[in-house]
Amino acid sequence: MGVRSGAAQLTVFATLLAVAAVSLRRPVWAAEQPLPAGARPLPVVSPDEPRRRRPVALAALHNGHIVTANSRSGTLSLVDPTSRAVLAEFHVGGTPADLLRITENTLAVADEQGWLRAIRILDRNRAIELWQLAVGRGAVTVERIRGGRLLSVSCLWDRCVCIVDVDEDARPTPAVVQRIALPFEPREQLGLPKHDALLVADAFADHIAVIDTRDWSVRAVHRFPAHNIRGLATDSRQQRLFVSAQILNEIAPPRPSDIIWGVMITNGIRSLRLKDILDPQGEPTTDSRFIPLGDGARGAGDPDALIVDSTGRLAVVVAGIGEFALLDHGGYKLQRVPVGRRPVDLVALNESRFAVANELSESISLIDLNPPPQRPNDRPEGGTSPATADTTARDSDAGTSPNTAATSDRSADYAARPSRSAYYGDNAGPYVADSTYSVSPYGEPDTEVLVIPIPLGATPPLTAADRGEMTFFDARLSRGNWFSCHSCHTDGHSNGHLADTFGDGGEGAPKRILSLRGVSQTPPWSWNGSKPTLVEQVRASAARTMQGGGLTPQGASDVAAFLATLKPLPPFRPARDEHDRRTISEGRRLFESLGCVECHRGETHTSMGVYDVGLRDERGNTRFNPPSLRGVGYRRGWFHDKRARTLRAVFEEFEHQLPRRLTESEIGALLRYLESL
Template sequence: MLRVLMISAFVLGLSAMTCSGEDSSRSDLRRPTALAFSGDQKRLYVANRNGSIATIEWANRRLVRELQLGRRFSDIVTLRNGRVLVADEEAGCLLLLADRIDGLDEIGSVKVAPYPVFLCIGESEGGGEEDSMTIYVSCLWPRRVLEVHYADNVLSIGRTVDLPFSPRNSVCYKGKLIVADGFGNQLAIIDRASFRLDHAREFPGHNLRGMLVTPKTNRLVVAHQMLNELAHSVRNDVHWGLLMSNDLRWLEADAIIRTDSDLYKHGHMHPLGDAGDATADPSGLALTNTGRVVVTLGGVGEVAIGVEEDFSLRRVKVGRRPTDVIVAPDDRHVIVANTFDDSVSVVDTQELIETDRISLGKMRELTMREQGEVLFYDASLSHDRWMSCHSCHPDGHTNGLRNDNLSDKSYGAPKRVLSLLGNRNTAPFAWSGKTLSLDDQIRNSIKLTMQSDLDPTDVQVEALRIHLWSFVPPPPIDEMRENRVPDLVERGKAIFTSRGCVACHVTPRFTSPESYDVGMVDEKGNREFNPPSLRGVSQRRPFFHDNRASTLEDVFLKHRHQLDEALDDEERVALLAFLRSL
């Protein structure tokens, strides 16, 4: 049944606070994350992570006001009739805004699944001033995409599709919705008519943060990273981009939506960076009508610009951690959100220069944790700037891939990248359990994996530690999907205890400081592994140090992990329900 929320004047008890251009001198951290033009293209709207929207008069590049409308904005789009829709990740809702000459007015809202992070507008379903349309909402931790219908200033919830991964970017193509994995290397194809999952397929990369379809050639263009499990975290492999590369891949969109197609046929790739002059963390993507592609490079504070036929793309310096990018009305300039500078850059794609940088207001002094956050996304901590901490641990989580580094004191046995979410008080670290403190693990990662040219300072290590300590475990999947059955969880908890799982996964953190032989051996003969915490385990995949288990169910059904006697169907269902509640 559709849930319909009619026009409202307030959302979640937060009233709008208007700041004039002069009032924006107040010190704050806005953290711009998404951009959209007004329907008449005279105003630029900047959605900020602090829940405000900044309005910039485009003709004179002047900030005119800031509206505090929500809690934590993640995306903003302009609908075809000029209405503006913004996603509030923390509040789990969408706000509908009217685009006025003197600013934005909130006219409606709708509650959606938790953690909406991306909005994709479908084709028009009507005509006239109040076009009806469907917006597809990617909800991160529920691993869900849902329809939101818009008509006559009313938003209503439609159908939902659950996915095997956490979705982020999506794009419509030929009756399908192509959805990118928010952390790992998967693409999902949803049939928009039936709104069912057609199939999911592996993509040759991770951190799929920019994705579009070219209107003339039907190319799916994806900005992403690639972690090579066959490379070692030695200076040579890092220097030549063998361990981690940053790429712009061009594929036939028709090949993506078919299950029997060769993904690579007629495809090609632009490397984003070279040995000695690398880039890191492609974060956003835009395409001009003349065919120029623009990629934001979040880890190095640059954008890359070129056309499909170019051998390589040219780069322009912008602000710190550029994320979203959109094309200006003149089709020559692009606008870039500089998340860590509280500014937007205007870049001339023909002259290849930054022509303007517009401040969104004064920034207050960063706390130690916030300094650590900036460092976490900073590729200058790695040799040649090929990677940041975020490259393997997207937003603190995991890309689910394997990396061959010295955390187990050897090369030749790549291990799955561990999530950092909920890491506090879970020492020791790494699969071997040989790193006793988080400070030592941070230093090892920077010097031995990222191959930094300089030793990290004590202040940098402290800031990163405080930031990592702020990571909470991801919310349980059954809680996010409202599927939790308390009685079943309690039965699973009893099985977890009676079958001895608590010996290694000790409450309340569901790990322990010891390493254990659990019947597995890696390529170098190592048999003892430190158990990762099970908090948030339902939000990970695949499993074990070598990714041998594709799903949580496979851990017990296929691999019979630490089971003297097999679980019957009822026991397995109950145990899985308990694990999905953590």
């Protein structure tokens, strides 16, 4: 009996040790404290409930867990990369666009609907909203400045950066303390504490602004060859600035050879000397280098988020072809592996592991540069074979579009070859098929990279608009994978440039790239009004401009369905007060009395006709369909070829279609009316 008692004591002791060990491994949360005053518990939703999430941003918490901001569902997903489990999904509302970790388990969430929120993750079942603050229309990114006491928010449609004071010692509640106006729509930001500066990049075209974080003045606004700037990063010494972007050659037509050799559009990372950016008189390209991410038939359409990891390597996601790319600190030894569909953000978890948010495949990809050795017997009972699972995982996550009439062999488009599949996991959850790729950096021995997909939850069946969205953002629609529809029509808007697209039946007459916001409401299509249906216009663009095999009729119909979901641009400058409203009304009466409504009429401010506008293009054309004037103030040039550099120049310099010369007060009222559209 004494022996049995001793054995029982040993069993209890061992059990206590096991419990203690589990407790030590359990994530440390800032839990069990009273909720702060005014905090709002966030509803928990089930990842098993089918929904479109659209993860667009990532943040890593102090305990190694990952949070995704899901723009479509208005939720945050909490993911454990070790167990590959979605621990929880919290509903925050709105349209989350960016995440920034501001304390161990507190996140700042920028919301495109105009809000900045602070969300605290208490544990795997609880999260609270600490506060929310109205900042501005189209809040798309958030950055930390002054040691985290202040946050800066890019407000896309207000063309400003809002500075928010979140220092609890200085004020009881967060507040907007500055609004810094910019001459472009801002998106990406990068704080430079060593230089008391904040860099802000153009969301669509080619500007970078330098804001002084001491007095909030705009030190400089630079332009350099670029558009779709989606990543900003510096080296550890803050001597070089790296910018992921595209470059469009406005006079290069879409000949197949000009596409596959990057003459029309090229994709990569621009390395700039930071002191040239910080200098108001500096020339950004004085000591610059372009690092291409693709070549020949292995294009790299739509480079997106960019980071420099702790070892100095450059990591970037290539959204248009669903790849993760890694370069050494000099920008050489390029490695590329496939991830999910439209990867748009990434974080470094440690020196060998990265996490990637795949917007259109509703997943995270974990990248392991030092994968564990293969365990051949580690396969779940009744599971698919490694080869089948590998193919299934890749096709479901980053597979080819069903809408293309012809697609290239994907294996030829990667700098990585599938070498094996492995199954890892614990007995508590389902196994996931992982893909290991044998990567060959140029001139280097093969290395293996493990890619682990983690779905964020159940999804509903794809609609026509969902399929069209996938096609719109897919660079494999173009010859050699060099560009997507998004490359020119950024997020459905415009990159602000000219392009020679063969859209008017020939070459040599580049036209301004039109916004597609509200495009389904403005027939006919093409500058010369030659396309009576949007489906015809989509098919013509895919065949003539992208030269990649074209779209099936169903594929073109799907893209048109997606375009129909794009709302018109918001007003450039909404009415501020009663005096401003009177000025706008006067401008509207003038617009009507001058006969402008003959071409620009109704709610869409356009018409079905084609008119001789007295402006000749390089091919002798003078007859054009009038573009809608909704959001006309956001344009980066006016008329078909941007010959009018300002909206004022349309009336002062060109006196466009005016029956008489206008007075200064009339021009002011007319401009104010147009800016209100």
